[in-house]
Amino acid sequence: MSRSTTPLTAAGPRPGAAAPSGATPRLEVEGLTVTFGGLTALDDVGFAVGDGEVVALIGPNGAGKTTVFNVVCGLVRPRAGSVRIDGRPAPAATSRLQGHGVARTLQGLGLFSGMTVAENVLVPLSGRERRSEDGRALAAAALERLDLLHTADAVVDALPYPERKRVALARALVTNPRLLLLDEPAGGLGAEDIAGLAHVVRGVVASGSSVLLVEHHVDFVMEVADRVVVLDFGRVVACGTPDEVRSDPAVEAAYLGLEAAR
Numbered sequence: 033m034s035r036s037t038t039p040l041t042a043a044g045p046r047p048g049a050a051a052p053s054g055a056t057p058r059l060e061v062e063g064l065t066v067t068f069g070g071l072t073a074l075d076d077v078g079f080a081v082g083d084g085e086v087v088a089l090i091g092p093n094g095a096g097k098t099t100v101f102n103v104v105c106g107l108v109r110p111r112a113g114s115v116r117i118d119g120r121p122a123p124a125a126t127s128r129l130q131g132h133g134v135a136r137t138l139q140g141l142g143l144f145s146g147m148t149v150a151e152n153v154l155v156p157l158s159g160r161e162r163r164s165e166d167g168r169a170l171a172a173a174a175l176e177r178l179d180l181l182h183t184a185d186a187v188v189d190a191l192p193y194p195e196r197k198r199v200a201l202a203r204a205l206v207t208n209p210r211l212l213l214l215d216e217p218a219g220g221l222g223a224e225d226i227a228g229l230a231h232v233v234r235g236v237v238a239s240g241s242s243v244l245l246v247e248h249h250v251d252f253v254m255e256v257a258d259r260v261v262v263l264d265f266g267r268v269v270a271c272g273t274p275d276e277v278r279s280d281p282a283v284e285a286a287y288l289g290l291e292a293a294r
């Protein structure tokens with residue numbers, strides 16, 4: 033099974049939001065501007081995700097996190113700006129992300145009701161792969177990473193929410209993506225499941241993949257992210273390590289202050 037990941041030369045990333053190494057970033061977002069009618073949802077947003085890096089997008093409700101995610105996935109077309117994956121322009125359609133070594137999870141999970149856990153995890157593979165020993169081994173490996181192998185033959189609907197959420201993550205991992213996009217992976221999970229999720233994310237990056245996550249759960253973000261990009265009203269107001277961001281007054285004002293006040 034081969035997946036195309038040929039790197040090409042990229043334009044330089046936006047200052048202050050660049051991935052730390054000098055190599056071509058796994059994901060590079062530059063100058064994204066998105067408008068919905070009269071509303072500017074994103075205003076010149078730029079950041080990069082390097083090899084083996086976890087970058088988190090945080091910000092208060094309506095800051096523009098999902099819109100960034102949707103542009104990266106080809107679901108929303110920006111008015112201006114670019115998205116590059118391994119130096120190449122990102123595909124304009126979600127269905128072609130996999131060919132660029134990218135997988136994503138959805139907030140709504142998007143599992144197929146009535147199908148087993150294994151059948152759900154096999155979905156991203158081609159018909160030929162699904163029927164092959166190799167395909168089944170990939171599915172088993174993905175399920176094992178999420179401690180779900182024992183549920184392989186269960187109908188997915190029968191599992192509790194945290195396990196269904198792990199099935200969705202196993203499905204994203206079955207293609208061994210070079211870039212994993214996670215949309216609120218900690219949402220709806222308790223402390224124990226979030227700790228397990230952090231362990232899985234660390235395993236993903238240890239295997240050489242990169243992760244971009246959109247997340248409201250600040251403690252989880254601060255634990256797993258190498259760098260945090262903070263959005264407020266569609267603009268990047270801070271970008272840095274968790275410690276840098278934590279002590280940034282702009283972030284306190286935009287987001288962490290609100291969390292602390294709860």
Ligand SMILES: Nc1ncnc2c1ncn2[C@@H]1O[C@H](COP(=O)(O)OP(=O)(O)OP(=O)(O)O)[C@@H](O)[C@H]1O
Pocket residue numbers: 068071073091092093094095096097098099100
């Ligand atoms: N399809 C759309 N049509 C019109 N406005 C939209 C659309 N999608 C998003 N918006 C608006 O764009 C802004 C950014 O929304 P977005 O969902 O990206 O924020 P967010 O940071 O993900 O928020 P949340 O944390 O609540 O999910 C908001 O003001 C939102 O109402």
